[in-house]
Structure formats: structure tokens, C-alpha cells
Amino acid sequence: MKEAVTIDAKGIFYRELNAKLRKVVSNGTQKIELRNVYGQRYIGTDLDKPVEIEIFGTPGNDLGAFMDGPRIIVHGNAQDGCGNTMNNGEIIIHGHAGDILGLSARGGKIFVREDVGYRAGIHMKEYQDKKPMVVIGGTAQDFLGEYMAGGILILLGLKLKEGESHKANFIGTGMHGGAIYIRGDVEEFQLGKEVSAAELDENDHSVLKKLVGEFAYHFGYDAGEILKHKFTKLFPLYLRPYGRLYAY
Amino acid sequence: MKTYLPPKFIVERDDSRCIRCEVCVNQCTFDVHSYDTEDAELKSHEENCVGCHRCVVFCPTEALTIRGNPLDYRENYNWRPEVIEDIIKQSETGGVLLTGMGNDKSYRIYWDHLVLNASQVTNPSIDPLREPMELSTYLGQKPDRVEFGSHGLTTELPPQVKLEVPVMFSAMSYGAVSLNVQESLARAATEMGTLWNTGEGGLHPKLYKYGDNTIVQVASGRFGVHPEYLNVAKVVEIKIGQGAKPGIGGHLPGEKVSAEVSSTRMIPKGTDALSPAPQHDIYSIEDLAQLVYALKEATNYTKPVAVKIAAVHNSAAIASGMVRAGADIIVLDGLRGSTGAAPKIIRDNVGIPIELALASVDDRLRQEGIRNQASVVIAGGIRNSGDVAKAIALGADAIYIGTAALVALGCTLCQQCHTGKCAWGICTTDPWLTKRVNPDIGARRLSNLLRGWSLELKDILGGMGINALESLRGNRLHLRGVGLTDTELEILGVRMAGS
The missing domain is CATH 3.30.70.20 (Alpha-Beta Plaits)
Known part of the structure; x- marks a missing residue:
């Protein structure tokens, strides 16, 4: 195994930075540290090896887009489109993430310590052994899990104050697969028309235990404490939400 | 009832x-x-x-x-x-009334009001039977200027794709059409030196070997999009819109998602494949640029990225934005573009005729001095080599055919694609029906069609005294209008016949 490589990304255009990444990964390097990252896009996009990339700073949009295997750890905030159409791998963000987190992801895991923007988990889908999983420590904006066709989305709301609840509306609009777990209460009016809330069963608890466990491990929380709280499960009412729309 | x-x-x-x-x-x-x-x-x-x-x-x-x-x-x-x-x-x-194929209403077909020129006396026509004729077309961004050294070209060119004939097969997804249809298209494209397009249903492993002649599509559903899919292709096409249903998404009903279709779309069998109306990472030209470059990064700048839109009122301005967003190829799909299923009211009422869209987009890109930065491909109701020649003269680099290709395979435009019951075995995933298209015969029929059109194109060029398609491209002096108003002639950039 090769030693860890450190790249100073200061002042480097994303194209050059990604070319460097490609080169060091093809050399067999398994651990890379990116220092001074200031908004460079598409980090990790063209990588399909199980390499670990640690980012210090603020990566730009489409972090890990189309990614197939690497593990990215961000010490800072991620922007929009993080994990876009991701196939496999892991993204761990010690901070916030922007809009459309995990758009159309088909696999891999994303952990965000703080809050996320609009439409997180939109159109995630699953297939056979591929199942995207997203855990958000903070809260989310509207349209969380919109059009979701598969995978698991967990919203923990750890930073909500006593008596405060999630503000997102239109949660799960158009959802037709997968599951959303929300720690704390959500009101009926916050939900999209295509989802309903349910109590958790044994399987749900084991899913939560595993993923919240991983989340707690990454960010130094006590999983047991988090899991003590009540969770609500949102599930799609219809596998074919728009099946009755048409005249044949 | x-x-x-x-x-x-x-x-x-x-x-x-x-x-x-x-x-x-x-x-x-x-x-x-x-x-x-x-x-x-x-x-x-x-x-x-x-x-x-x-x-x-x-x-x-x-x-x-x-x-x-x-x-x-x-x-x-x-x-x-x-x-x-x-x-x-x-x-x-x-x-919502559903239908299949393209707009069948009586909007003016401008191809039928455009006529081509030929050489008489003052310059000689060329006989394509005895003299070499060039139909080759290169798709991709062209540099602003080129430099030559002692060993030829020294300018580094962005990725180019060569077509032996300027006619490609339009996007038709596996799920909308059968695998046998896709295999027929892929084999014919490979044989004739052109490209076929996967549509947004992913690429079946059986067809990976035709990758060098394949355009893979990335649409709002992102079905079956993964690194291998992107890397096997010759061109990656971002689908924003479709001529048959501009501005709306698509729903592939669960009945059509068979085990095989599920494996290429990478969604569970029997579930609806819902393509949202917008791509949710694209709300602006800047966002489009982001996806264009995400795909270029994902393919390491080795292949052109195309962006396809439906021809709508502001196509010219949008096209300019698309080119500036880094699209190497822009695709315009016109009012008559076809579909496997669309709301009838959208198909029949939304969008503009492709001839007008093409003329205005080509004009606009020329005026802005960026026409070289992207190839222009058009789609939507192209019926024969005459339409192709006129489109090239209006400014297109290449043409997509969808309906014409399906007609070659047996389609009679009964417009029942959305039912999944296609008796010709084309627009269905029913295993009993898909056997009706034999890829050996299908590929031959499609190759024959392209061969016939190529011969005719050479005849047309020869008649004009031109020996390369490149000389006809954007050469609107070779067109004249018949029965058109001044405004129509102005938009088309074509003079009235007789003038």
C-alpha cells in the first residue's frame, strides 16, 4: 500500500485538481488529503477505486457525482449536488450540505452532520443490492425525499431546540419507493400527498440502529441517546403514484 | 360504461x-x-x-x-x-389522453415549401457514379482557428466523432422499444458508420460491444447511468426536452418494466419509471454547464457532450446558452418529434416546427460567432433524403431519425405505442411480441434505408455541382422558398423561388 498523498488545492482549477486525483489514484494511492479546497467542483467524480479522500476546506458543487467507490470525508461544508447520481462509495460531511443532496443516487452512503438544503434525496432509487442511504444530523428544507424511488433517508434534527420541529414542507412528494425516517414529529400538512406516516416495526429499528450507529461513529455522538427519541417512518402510499392519470 | x-x-x-x-x-x-x-x-x-x-x-x-x-x-x-x-x-x-408517435396535425411542413438547386450550363454537375462524393461529417466542438506545422495539424482538437452518413438514429429507450429494435439500430449504425442513441433507459450489456457507435443519454430519471455506461459510449447526450413533449417528463408504466428492462434501468421490476419534468440539478444555463462538465469530468474529456432540447419559442437564445455552457453538440427536436407515450394535448400543441428552429438557431450562433463551438443536430419528422439535404443547407450538421427508422422496421404509425401492444413488436417489451423484430433482418432493413438515402444525397449534391456535404452545410443559397410569406422566408433565411 502506498503512503498517503497530500495535495494543496489552493488556486488550482477543478480540471487540474481532478486530473491530479486521477493520476495519484491510478498510481495505487489509497489515501489522499486535499488541503485548501476552495469550491472546486466534481471532486471524486471520475474515481472508481476504494480510495479515501479527506477534504479540508469547502468542496464545490457535484462532489462525488457519478462516483463509484471512493470514500470522501469533508472537514467543512459541501455545496449543491453532493453525491449526484452516485453509484457506490461514501461521503461524510462534517458540516452542512446544499441542495439536491444525493440526487438520483443509486448506491453508497452519505452522512451529513449538520443541515441540508432543498430536495435532499430527490429521486434516489435502489436496485438489487444497491441501496443509497443518507443520514442528516440537522434538519432539511422543503421537498425532502421528493420523487424518491428507493433507498433510505434519515433526518435526525439533533440541533433542534426543545419544542422546535422540522420546518420542511412537501416531504416525500411523488415518492414511490424507499423509506424516510424522521426523528421527532412531523405534521400531516408537511407531507406530500403520496406519503403517509407509520409506526416503526422491528426491521425499521434495526435499519436505524445500523445507520444511526454509523452516523454517531463518524461524528462522535452517542447512538443510544439519539435512538431513544421517537422516530416517524414515512412510506409511499402508492408504488405507482401516477398510474391513474391516463386515458388509454 | x-x-x-x-x-x-x-x-x-x-x-x-x-x-x-x-x-x-x-x-x-x-x-x-x-x-x-x-x-x-x-x-x-x-x-x-x-x-x-x-x-x-x-x-x-x-x-x-x-x-x-x-x-x-x-x-x-x-x-x-x-x-x-x-x-x-x-x-x-x-x-389525460395518451398517444404515441409524433404530432399528426396539419401544421405547415416547411420542407415541402423549400426546393433545392441544381447546376445548369454555367457550372457543371457531377456524376456521383463516377466521381468521389464526400458525406463524412464530424460532430464536436471545432476550434476558433487551426495551426499547421511541418507534420500537419498542430492545434489540439476537442473530441470529434466521424459519421459516414449524416443521419443518426434518434433516442429510443429500451423499455419504450424492445431490445431487438435497439440491437437492429446498433448493428445498422455500426455497419453504416453512424450512431444510435440509447434513450434514457440504460444500455443492455448485450449492446456494449456497439459502444463506438452509441450515444448514451443522461436524462432527468438518470436511469441506468453509471460510470461504465458513460465510458463505453462515443457521445454522451443530456436530454433536457423532447419534441413530442416539451417541458414534461415521462412515465414508463410498471407493466413495461420487465426483468430485463429493470436490469438496464436499474430499478425494481414492475415499478413505474418516473422521469421528472426538469433535471433537478439544472435550473439555469449555469447549472447546465455544471452537468456538462460533470459528464466531461466523468469521461475525462474524451468524448463530446451533446445537449438535446425541444424546439420552443426561445430556442435560439437557449441554444446560445447551451453552447456557452460547453455543449459540443446541440440537438433540436421539433414539433413533429415522436414519442413512445405522451399526453396528446402536449404532443399536438407544444413546440415549434424544426425548420424554423434550425434556421433561427443557426443564424443566432453565427451572429454571435460561436457556431463553430458546437455541432447542430436536428430531429423531428425527417422523412427522406430530400428533407436531410434541405436541413443540411439550412445549417444542420447531422440529422436524427426515429420514426423513419421504425417505419423501416415495420411501423405503420398507428400511434398505439403507449399501449405496449405494438403488433409489429417494436414499441413493446412483451417477449412474445418482441420476437417479431429479428435483429438480422431489422439491421439489414435499416442499413438499406441509410444506403438508399446516402445514394440519393450524393445525387442531390452531384446535381448541384458539389462533391462534399460540407459545401452544402449552411449554404442557404441552394434553397428557395415556394408559397411562403415574407416573414417565413426571412426567418428561414431563404429567398423566394424565382428571385
Whole structure:
């Protein structure tokens, strides 16, 4: 195994930075540290090896887009489109993430310590052994899990104050697969028309235990404490939400 | 509820010719024909007939004739039979009317009002039978200037894709059409040196070997999009819109998501494949640029990225933005573009004719001095090599054909694609029906079509005294308009015939 490589990304255009990444990964390097990252896009996009990339700073949009295997750890905030159409791998963000987190992801895991923007988990889908999983420590904006066709989305709301609840509306609009777990209460009016809330069963608890466990491990929380709280499960009412729309 | 819909077609069966072989019963997928064993007679449920002519073609004794139902309503220019019947259908179902194929309404077809030039006396025409003619086309971004050294070109070119014939097969996804259709397209494209397009349903492993002639699509559903899919292709196309249904998404019904379709789309079997109307990472030209470059990064800048939009009112301005967003190829799909399923009201009323869109986009890109930065490909109702030549003269680099290719495979435009019951085995995933398209025969029929068009294109060029398609490209002086208004001529950038 090769030693860890450190790249100073200061002042480097994303194209050059990604070319460097490609080169060091093809050399067999398994651990890379990116220092001074200031908004460079598409980090990790063209990588399909199980390499670990640690980012210090603020990566730009489409972090890990189309990614197939690497593990990215961000010490800072991620922007929009993080994990876009991701196939496999892991993204761990010690901070916030922007809009459309995990758009159309088909696999891999994303952990965000703080809050996320609009439409997180939109159109995630699953297939056979591929199942995207997203855990958000903070809260989310509207349209969380919109059009979701598969995978698991967990919203923990750890930073909500006593008596405060999630503000997102239109949660799960158009959802037709997968599951959303929300720690704390959500009101009926916050939900999209295509989802309903349910109590958790044994399987749900084991899913939560595993993923919240991983989340707690990454960010130094006590999983047991988090899991003590009540969770609500949102599930799609219809596998074919728009099946009755048409005249044949 | 009793339907008030009258049959669209009448089935005439010549009993003296009928040999009771039941081919019609087996071929029809709409349950029109049935055999009554008691009376030893074939019966027709004419109300089910869609006029696809599958039975007519396969009846061994030519005993069948399908005619339009002559049933006439009282004449009314406004309340035509189609209008009445659509209302009946909706009052019986309460849904959005679905249809297949392209806009069938009487909007002006500008190709039919454009005529081509030929050489007479003052310059010689060329005989393509004895002199070399060049149809090669290179798609991709061209540099602003090129430099040559002692060993030829020194300028580094962005990725280019060579087409031997400027006609490609338009996006038709696996799921909308069958795998046999896609294989026919892929093999014909490979044989003829052009490209076929996966549509947004992913790429079946069986077709990976045709990757060098494949355009893979990335659309709002992102079905089957993964690194290998992107890397196997020659071109990656971002689909923003489609001529048949500008501005709206798509729903592939669960019934069509068979085990095989599920494996290329990478979604569970039997679930609806919902493509959202917008791509949710694209709300602006800047966002488009982001996806264009995400795909260039994902493919390490080795292949052109195309962006396809439906031709709409502001196409010219949008196209300019697309080029500036880094698209190497821009694709315009016109008012008559086809589909496997679209709301009829959208198909028939939204978008603009491709001829006008092409002319205005080509003009705009020239005016802005960025025409070289992207190739322009058009789609939507191109019927023959005459349309192709006119499109090239108007400014297109290449043409996509979808409907014409399906017609080559047997399609008769019965517009039932959305039912999944295509009797010709084209627009269906029913394993019993898909066998009706044999890829060996399908590929041959498609290659023949392209060969025929190539020969005709060479004839057209030769007649003009031109020996390379490149000399016709954007050369609107070779076109004249017939029966067009001044405004139409101005937008097309074409002079009136006789002037």
C-alpha cells in the first residue's frame, strides 16, 4: 500500500485538481488529503477505486457525482449536488450540505452532520443490492425525499431546540419507493400527498440502529441517546403514484 | 360504461379467399380477429382495430382489407370527428389522453415549401457514379482557428466523432422499444458508420460491444447511468426536452418494466419509471454547464457532450446558452418529434416546427460567432433524403431519425405505442411480441434505408455541382422558398423561388 498523498488545492482549477486525483489514484494511492479546497467542483467524480479522500476546506458543487467507490470525508461544508447520481462509495460531511443532496443516487452512503438544503434525496432509487442511504444530523428544507424511488433517508434534527420541529414542507412528494425516517414529529400538512406516516416495526429499528450507529461513529455522538427519541417512518402510499392519470 | 366511440376502421374479409389459417388471429394484438370453431368462421371486433395493417401484411391469401370507417358525422369544421372522439374518451375515463408517435396535425411542413438547386450550363454537375462524393461529417466542438506545422495539424482538437452518413438514429429507450429494435439500430449504425442513441433507459450489456457507435443519454430519471455506461459510449447526450413533449417528463408504466428492462434501468421490476419534468440539478444555463462538465469530468474529456432540447419559442437564445455552457453538440427536436407515450394535448400543441428552429438557431450562433463551438443536430419528422439535404443547407450538421427508422422496421404509425401492444413488436417489451423484430433482418432493413438515402444525397449534391456535404452545410443559397410569406422566408433565411 502506498503512503498517503497530500495535495494543496489552493488556486488550482477543478480540471487540474481532478486530473491530479486521477493520476495519484491510478498510481495505487489509497489515501489522499486535499488541503485548501476552495469550491472546486466534481471532486471524486471520475474515481472508481476504494480510495479515501479527506477534504479540508469547502468542496464545490457535484462532489462525488457519478462516483463509484471512493470514500470522501469533508472537514467543512459541501455545496449543491453532493453525491449526484452516485453509484457506490461514501461521503461524510462534517458540516452542512446544499441542495439536491444525493440526487438520483443509486448506491453508497452519505452522512451529513449538520443541515441540508432543498430536495435532499430527490429521486434516489435502489436496485438489487444497491441501496443509497443518507443520514442528516440537522434538519432539511422543503421537498425532502421528493420523487424518491428507493433507498433510505434519515433526518435526525439533533440541533433542534426543545419544542422546535422540522420546518420542511412537501416531504416525500411523488415518492414511490424507499423509506424516510424522521426523528421527532412531523405534521400531516408537511407531507406530500403520496406519503403517509407509520409506526416503526422491528426491521425499521434495526435499519436505524445500523445507520444511526454509523452516523454517531463518524461524528462522535452517542447512538443510544439519539435512538431513544421517537422516530416517524414515512412510506409511499402508492408504488405507482401516477398510474391513474391516463386515458388509454 | 357503454362506450360511445364508434369503430375507427372496418375489417373486410373476403370469405372466398380466407383459408381459416388464423394468422390474423395470432398476429393481431388488439383482439380484432377471432375464430368461431362452431361456425368455422372468422369474426372481427372492429371496435378494437387500430389500423396497423399487421394482419393485412401477414394474411397469406390477401383476404383482408382494412378501411377507415366511413361513418360520417354531420360536417363541422370545428367539431371534427377526432375532437368529438377525444371528448368521448375523456368523459369515459377522466384521464389525460395518451398517444404515441409524433404530432399528426396539419401544421405547415416547411420542407415541402423549400426546393433545392441544381447546376445548369454555367457550372457543371457531377456524376456521383463516377466521381468521389464526400458525406463524412464530424460532430464536436471545432476550434476558433487551426495551426499547421511541418507534420500537419498542430492545434489540439476537442473530441470529434466521424459519421459516414449524416443521419443518426434518434433516442429510443429500451423499455419504450424492445431490445431487438435497439440491437437492429446498433448493428445498422455500426455497419453504416453512424450512431444510435440509447434513450434514457440504460444500455443492455448485450449492446456494449456497439459502444463506438452509441450515444448514451443522461436524462432527468438518470436511469441506468453509471460510470461504465458513460465510458463505453462515443457521445454522451443530456436530454433536457423532447419534441413530442416539451417541458414534461415521462412515465414508463410498471407493466413495461420487465426483468430485463429493470436490469438496464436499474430499478425494481414492475415499478413505474418516473422521469421528472426538469433535471433537478439544472435550473439555469449555469447549472447546465455544471452537468456538462460533470459528464466531461466523468469521461475525462474524451468524448463530446451533446445537449438535446425541444424546439420552443426561445430556442435560439437557449441554444446560445447551451453552447456557452460547453455543449459540443446541440440537438433540436421539433414539433413533429415522436414519442413512445405522451399526453396528446402536449404532443399536438407544444413546440415549434424544426425548420424554423434550425434556421433561427443557426443564424443566432453565427451572429454571435460561436457556431463553430458546437455541432447542430436536428430531429423531428425527417422523412427522406430530400428533407436531410434541405436541413443540411439550412445549417444542420447531422440529422436524427426515429420514426423513419421504425417505419423501416415495420411501423405503420398507428400511434398505439403507449399501449405496449405494438403488433409489429417494436414499441413493446412483451417477449412474445418482441420476437417479431429479428435483429438480422431489422439491421439489414435499416442499413438499406441509410444506403438508399446516402445514394440519393450524393445525387442531390452531384446535381448541384458539389462533391462534399460540407459545401452544402449552411449554404442557404441552394434553397428557395415556394408559397411562403415574407416573414417565413426571412426567418428561414431563404429567398423566394424565382428571385
